[in-house]
Amino acid sequence: MAEGEPLEMPFLRNIGLIVTYRCQVACPHCIIEAGPHRREEMQLHDALAWIDQIAAYRGGHIKVLSLTGGEPFYDVARLKVIADTGAARGLLVSAVTNAFWATSQPEAERVLRRVSAIRMIALSTDTYHQQSIPFARVRNAIAAAQALDIAYNVAVCTEREDDPAYRAVLAQLHEIVHPDLVNTAITFPVGRAAERIGLDRYQTSETPPIAACSAGSAPIIFPDGRVIACIGPVIDLRHEHPLCYGNLREKTLAEILDAAEVNPILHTIRVWGPRKLISLLQEAGRNDLLPERYIQDSVCHACYSLMANPDTVAWLDELAADRAYREKVAYARLYYLQETRMLELMAEREGLQLQVSRGPS
Numbered sequence: 145m146a147e148g149e150p151l152e153m154p155f156l157r158n159i160g161l162i163v164t165y166r167c168q169v170a171c172p173h174c175i176i177e178a179g180p181h182r183r184e185e186m187q188l189h190d191a192l193a194w195i196d197q198i199a200a201y202r203g204g205h206i207k208v209l210s211l212t213g214g215e216p217f218y219d220v221a222r223l224k225v226i227a228d229t230g231a232a233r234g235l236l237v238s239a240v241t242n243a244f245w246a247t248s249q250p251e252a253e254r255v256l257r258r259v260s261a262i263r264m265i266a267l268s269t270d271t272y273h274q275q276s277i278p279f280a281r282v283r284n285a286i287a288a289a290q291a292l293d294i295a296y297n298v299a300v301c302t303e304r305e306d307d308p309a310y311r312a313v314l315a316q317l318h319e320i321v322h323p324d325l326v327n328t329a330i331t332f333p334v335g336r337a338a339e340r341i342g343l344d345r346y347q348t349s350e351t352p353p354i355a356a357c358s359a360g361s362a363p364i365i366f367p368d369g370r371v372i373a374c375i376g377p378v379i380d381l382r383h384e385h386p387l388c389y390g391n392l393r394e395k396t397l398a399e400i401l402d403a404a405e406v407n408p409i410l411h412t413i414r415v416w417g418p419r420k421l422i423s424l425l426q427e428a429g430r431n432d433l434l435p436e437r438y439i440q441d442s443v444c445h446a447c448y449s450l451m452a453n454p455d456t457v458a459w460l461d462e463l464a465a466d467r468a469y470r471e472k473v474a475y476a477r478l479y480y481l482q483e484t485r486m487l488e489l490m491a492e493r494e495g496l497q498l499q500v501s502r503g504p505s
């Protein structure tokens with residue numbers, strides 16, 4: 145995505161729940177290190193209470209509830225309760241799955257009918273998943289979704305887009321789904337992938353990627369109550385950073401999301417990409433806070449590299465405290481993304497005098 149180009153996903157219209165860390169398989173690229181050995185899952189009473197808060201936020205501002213994990217279909221009865229509650233609260237419910245349950249098309253249709261509140265599924269398949277889950281399962285799940293009129297897409301991970309094995313998976317997929325329904329993501333060398341996939345597998349560059357972030361609009365809630373800006377590699381960090389919004393055991397969802405609306409670091413990444421922060425650090429003579437190399441075309445790796453360094457985070461915190469910078473970002477959101485909420489909240493809380501004819505410099 146080019147700098148300044150409007151994003152497709154509006155801010156805070158979609159929120160995710162990590163319903164479980166359990167999964168039938170332990171893929172080498174899994175950033176949350178899900179697997180059969182994991183026992184942690186979102187408590188049902190937490191999930192239902194948080195869905196109530198999601199549905200109530202700003203009178204129904206959030207439209208989509210994305211259920212992910214781990215493997216949400218690990219426990220279909222539990223998934224049904226969570227999905228039914230989301231749908232009953234007026235949310236469009238989607239789920240991410242590896243399709244392990246789609247042993248045949250009739251069986252896949254049976255499972256999807258059980259969780260009929262789920263109206264969209266995102267199927268994960270790639271060379272990692274296919275080590276344990278045959279491609280036929282994905283084919284069965286797609287056929288079942290088509291038969292039941294459930295929207296679907298397919299997510300594929302790879303370390304590099306010129307990898308022949310990745311190209312082979314794409315070719316398989318293109319035989320059964322339109323290429324527009326297949327989304328590729330670069331595998332991040334964090335979580336389990338940090339141990340199992342070496343950085344030498346990637347194309348790297350001294351230059352950061354130019355694109356803006358396209359996925360920082362949809363926060364994700366963890367079983368322990370943490371709310372993080374996205375399901376990107378920053379979820380692997382354990383220290384405080386600007387993309388870690390807060391914890392639902394300490395604050396309400398409304399407090400956490402309203403603070404996210406005025407988070408200048410997050411919105412810099414959404415409007416201009418991490419490259420903007422990197423150039424501000426360079427202008428300030430702080431090259432010592434920057435990584436030496438970036439994974440080619442991976443906006444998330446550049447973002448992660450900034451957040452992973454506590455000294456860089458301290459510098460970003462100072463930047464976030466600068467009222468003039470916050471104002472600039474708020475106007476940039478209006479100018480590039482047609483988003484007014486940050487300006488409105490700054491006017492309400494900080495006495496900002498709105499100048500609607502002014503664009504960002």
Ligand code: SF4
Nearest residue numbers: 357360374376444447
């Ligand atoms: S660029 Fe950063 S905020 Fe955006 S999706 Fe990637 S890790 Fe998340």
